[in-house]
Amino acid sequence: MTVDRSAPPEASEQPDEDWPRRGGPVLGAVAGAIPLGLGLATLWYARGLGFGRLGNPGPGLWPSIVAVLLVLAGAVIAARARVARDTEAFTRSTAAVVIGAASLAVYTYLFELVGFEIPTLLLLALWLRFLGGESWRVTAAVSVLATAGAYALFITGLGVPLPHLIGD
Numbered sequence: 001m002t003v004d005r006s007a008p009p010e011a012s013e014q015p016d017e018d019w020p021r022r023g024g025p026v027l028g029a030v031a032g033a034i035p036l037g038l039g040l041a042t043l044w045y046a047r048g049l050g051f052g053r054l055g056n057p058g059p060g061l062w063p064s065i066v067a068v069l070l071v072l073a074g075a076v077i078a079a080r081a082r083v084a085r086d087t088e089a090f091t092r093s094t095a096a097v098v099i100g101a102a103s104l105a106v107y108t109y110l111f112e113l114v115g116f117e118i119p120t121l122l123l124l125a126l127w128l129r130f131l132g133g134e135s136w137r138v139t140a141a142v143s144v145l146a147t148a149g150a151y152a153l154f155i156t157g158l159g160v161p162l163p164h165l166i167g168d
Helices: 024-046 061-080 092-114 117-131 136-157
Strands: none
Touching: 024 061, 092 117, 117 136
């Protein structure tokens, strides 16, 4: 019997000891290079924001701390890639992670360009309908209610100066 290794075993089947498929050292190195690269890029952009001091942190402090953690994690993953036995191959589920990350990048761009409401609504709709498999009814209801709730909390309630379309 041939086992489809791109999908989990059925309940009636005995799990294969090679499922999920092993990724090997190259995919392990790629998995380490991604956070390493993201961390270095974040450090590059955060350097111009200013770090400030611990008593008076600047806007670049927290992004830099997270970036250093990403660089360290990526370096450890990449260094262990050659000897690691627990790496998994990229599967169809990997595409959902890439789409989710890319959609966050587009969201941050649109957020500054057109404001808070439309990008938030679109991001939630994408994630719920296409990544989460929800019905259109649930997608519409949750997207609208969550966007309205975030607007009410951050912009109206807390007075956070987010760019937004709806008048003050």
